[in-house]
Structure formats: structure tokens, C-alpha cells
Amino acid sequence: MKFLYKILIWTIITMATAFGISGYYFVNHVFETALDRAVEQAVDDSNILRFALETAALNIPTKYNVLQDNAVHEIGANLERSSQGSGRLLRVSDENRKLLYAGEGFTDDRSVLENITKDNVTWQVLNQGESYYIHTGVMANAMDRNLYLETMEDVTQVFEERATGFSVYRKVTLVMLLCSAAILFFVCMLLTKPIRLLTGATRRMAAGDYGYRAKQVSSDELGQLTQDFNHMANVLEDTIGELRDEVRAREDFIAAFAHELKTPLTAIIGYADLLRSRKLDGEKQFLSSNYIYTEGKRLENLSFRLLDIIVTKREQISPQPVEAGVFFQYLTEVFAGNTQQELKTVYDPGTVYAEEDLIKSVLANLVDNAFKASGQGGIVEVSGRNTERGYVFEVKDFGVGIPENELKKVTEAFYMVDKSRSRSRNGAGLGLALCVELLRLHNSELLIESTLGEGTCIRFVLPEKQAVKGKRDHEDR
Ligand code: ATP
Ligand code: MG
Numbered sequence: 001m002k003f004l005y006k007i008l009i010w011t012i013i014t015m016a017t018a019f020g021i022s023g024y025y026f027v028n029h030v031f032e033t034a035l036d037r038a039v040e041q042a043v044d045d046s047n048i049l050r051f052a053l054e055t056a057a058l059n060i061p062t063k064y065n066v067l068q069d070n071a072v073h074e075i076g077a078n079l080e081r082s083s084q085g086s087g088r089l090l091r092v093s094d095e096n097r098k099l100l101y102a103g104e105g106f107t108d109d110r111s112v113l114e115n116i117t118k119d120n121v122t123w124q125v126l127n128q129g130e131s132y133y134i135h136t137g138v139m140a141n142a143m144d145r146n147l148y149l150e151t152m153e154d155v156t157q158v159f160e161e162r163a164t165g166f167s168v169y170r171k172v173t174l175v176m177l178l179c180s181a182a183i184l185f186f187v188c189m190l191l192t193k194p195i196r197l198l199t200g201a202t203r204r205m206a207a208g209d210y211g212y213r214a215k216q217v218s219s220d221e222l223g224q225l226t227q228d229f230n231h232m233a234n235v236l237e238d239t240i241g242e243l244r245d246e247v248r249a250r251e252d253f254i255a256a257f258a259h260e261l262k263t264p265l266t267a268i269i270g271y272a273d274l275l276r277s278r279k280l281d282g283e284k285q286f287l288s289s290n291y292i293y294t295e296g297k298r299l300e301n302l303s304f305r306l307l308d309i310i311v312t313k314r315e316q317i318s319p320q321p322v323e324a325g326v327f328f329q330y331l332t333e334v335f336a337g338n339t340q341q342e343l344k345t346v347y348d349p350g351t352v353y354a355e356e357d358l359i360k361s362v363l364a365n366l367v368d369n370a371f372k373a374s375g376q377g378g379i380v381e382v383s384g385r386n387t388e389r390g391y392v393f394e395v396k397d398f399g400v401g402i403p404e405n406e407l408k409k410v411t412e413a414f415y416m417v418d419k420s421r422s423r424s425r426n427g428a429g430l431g432l433a434l435c436v437e438l439l440r441l442h443n444s445e446l447l448i449e450s451t452l453g454e455g456t457c458i459r460f461v462l463p464e465k466q467a468v469k470g471k472r473d474h475e476d477r
Helices: 003-059 069-082 111-113 156-191 193-207 219-278 284-312 324-337 358-375 418-426 431-441 471-477
Strands: 088-091 099-102 122-128 131-142 145-154 321-325 341-345 353-356 377-384 391-397 447-451 454-464
Touching: 003 069, 003 122, 003 131, 003 145, 003 156, 069 088, 069 099, 111 122, 111 131, 111 145, 122 341, 131 156, 156 193, 193 219, 219 377, 284 418, 284 431, 321 324, 321 358, 324 358, 353 454, 358 377, 358 391, 358 431, 358 454, 418 431
Parallel strands: 341 377
Antiparallel strands: 088 099, 088 145, 122 131, 131 145, 321 353, 377 391, 391 454, 447 454
8 A cells, every 4th residue: 555545544534533532522522511410400409399389288278187198199190290390200108108199201210219318309211211310209298208209300302412522523524524624635745745755766777877866856754765765776876886886897898809719820720721632832931930929929918918907907016125226127128138228227226115026017118118209229218316296107108109089098908009100119008008007006107298209207106215005004913
């Protein structure tokens, strides 16, 4: 059942119960007051009649000074007749409670008669068919005879008024409940609107419309809930967006990887087939096997790079204090075989917190790129400076440069500005992607500046103190 109807039904039930109970007590109170008044009246009347009976007895001529039964009968009849307008009935009994006179329609009930005591008026409410009476009884002393005088006064009207009171109250309550229900319905609709809007928003979001937000229509707790829901939806949307981007990046990565494998493999298979199916002369045989060798090497290089990237994505690092000079000596040694181009190193002495092999790999990649971008006789400058932010490494070349619109893309896996040129130099487009991952582990990043045709400058900063993530705590212990 809808929340709206639940509130409505429970409120109406509560109101109906409250109206019912209060109405019952109100009508009953009015009735009881009226009945008390009628009883009081009947008791007064009973006393007056007793007095009238005693007086009438004194005025009747008596034989032997004794009040005869038939005289009592006559007095009773006279008294009843004199008060006929009020509809009152009389019954008179002698000292043995033997009936002397009874008005027509007087009850046969003797409980009041049996309970009459001297000086007190006894009474009870009597129900006969649809009529109600107050039945009173009193003892009268007429000429030394103790007589029992009873009256029956009609109070049906008091009971009818109670029934009318209940009926009117029931109708008024019903009308009031109907009106209240109508008003309540609109109030509940208004109050539950935020819930309906939230439900709608949830459904739309569940159907894939992640950008949809619930409209906030109140500033109470439900308004707060809407606000919190929208905030949650924002966070979820961002997370979903990130996950989508990640999935897309992975798909791109796999597609590029498959492509990178396909090209050298096709060539290798082609040349290998040529070698086994025909007898080639010395030069052609050399060229074919050389091609197989170089493409094989490229594949090996590719697989190592991929392995590096995968491993760095999974593992934490163990930074150690390393003398900056170590990196520059390493570069000089690695690129010593390159006689065509020149590597210049300038650096401040200093200590950085890093994992030595990983940073060596970053620098080697950057210098390798710089050499690839520089022509024959090109110069590549690698420098190290102590700054406030940390130790800054910089690799600068005066080569082809990177177009501005490509600057962001060069760090993506398999991205190469000039594919044929890079491939010819065993490039796979993974070097910078790897550098980004390695520096991420050191809480650092690549800053690339480049001007097409003039050269490129790539920088990154390493902390001189223990500020990188990894197993530092463990190392300190
Ligand atoms: P790999 O490093 O996997 O052998 P790669 O050098 O082509 O191959 P990255 O190091 O990721 O791949 O570089 C991506 C691309 O960015 C390069 O193909 C090149 O086009 C461009 N690039 C990188 N460094 C420079 C640079 N110093 N000058 C000009 N272009 C550069
Ligand atoms: Mg490279």
C-alpha cells in the first residue's frame, strides 16, 4: 500500500476513534444530567402526592375511625386523575403490600414496592417496550394506616433525546471525517511529494540516466534526504565515469597491443616462410634473418615494457635515499655507445628519496626519446637542480619537438606522434606511459614543454625527504 494512503488511513482511524469516544461521553453526559433532573422531579412529585394522599384521607368521612380500602382506592383514582396531564400513573398498596389501587398500565413489577422504607423515596428506571419510566415508591401514613404509594412517570423523551443526540453526532462526525480526509489527502500529497520525486529519480537512474537528479521541494528532513541522494548520485556518476574511462583505456590498450603484435609477427612469419621455402642468396638470406631478428627484438622490448607497466601498477615501492650523482653516472654509461649524438650532464649534488632502478628507467626512457627526436650530432642535456619543491630532473633536446595538440597524448600507452619513425627505431609508444606509472609511485609527474621544430624539455621533481608513498614506515624501523 502507498505511504500516502497509510498516513491517510491511520489518521482517519485515529480521528474517528477520538471523535467517537468524545462524542459518546458528551451525549451520555447530557443524557445523565437530564435523567438526574427527571429523577429529582419524580422524587419531589412522589413526596407531594404522599402529602396529598395523607391530606385527602383526613377529609374523608370514616366509619369507626378506620380508613376503608375502597376509600383509599378512590383517593388513588382521584389523585391520578388530577395529574392526568403529566401522564403519571399511581399504585397504592396497604400495609401488607396488598394492592388497593393501580392506574391503568401500571407495571406489575414489585421490586420498588418490596424495597420501600419509611421516610425514604425508593426509585428505579423502568423499561416497558419502547417507553421508559421512573418508578418511585414512598410510605404514606393516612389515619394510622401505613400505605405504600408508587408512581410511574414517563421519561421516554429523555431516552429519545439521547438516541437523537447519538444519531446527530454520528452524522456530524461522518461529514467532518469526510472533509478532513479530503484536506488530509492534499496535505499528504504535498508532504510526500519529495518521496515521489526521489522514487522517480531512483527509477530513472536505475534505467541508466545517471545524470538525472531529484528536484528538492522542501527544506525539512525529506529535503535533506533529497540533497544527500543527489550528492550520492553525483559521486556515483563520477565513479561510473571514471570506471568507464578506465574500461575504455583498457580496451584501447588491448586494441593497440594486438595491433603492435600483429605487424611484427606478420613480417616475421613472412620472412621465415621465405627462408624455409626458397634457397636465397647470401645477401637476401642475411636481410631476411636480420629482419626477423630486429622485429623479434622489438617484440621482446615490447613485452618487457608491458611487463614493467603491469608490475608498477600492482606494486608499492621501497624508496631509499639515493645520491643524485648515481643517476647521471648511469646515464653516461648507458649512452656511452652512442657516438653519433652527445649527452651533456650538469647536476647539483643532492639526495633524493626514490627507488633507484625505477628512476634510472625513467631517465633512460626520456634520454632515449630525446636522442630519437634529435638528428645526427644532436645534443641532449640532462640536468639536476635542488629547489624548494625538491630535486628537479630535466631532460632537454633540440630535436623535432612535439606538436602542442599531441602533448597530452604522448603519455598514453602505444601513442606515437610519428608512428613510422618510432617503429623504425624499435619504438612501441610505451616509454612515456611507463615513466608516468613509475613517477606516480613516487608521487611525482612528468611536465612536458615542447616547441615544434625547436626541441623538448621534460621535467619531474623528486622529494629530498621521505615524502613518497611506499614501504617507508617499514624501511624506517
Ligand atoms: P618506446 O619508448 O616504447 O620505445 P616511443 O619512444 O615511441 O617507444 P614513448 O617514449 O612513449 O614511445 O613516446 C611516445 C611518443 O612521443 C614518441 O613516439 C614520440 O613521437 C613522442 N616523443 C617522446 N619524446 C619526445 C621528444 N623528446 N621529442 C619529440 N617527440 C617525443
Ligand atoms: Mg620512448
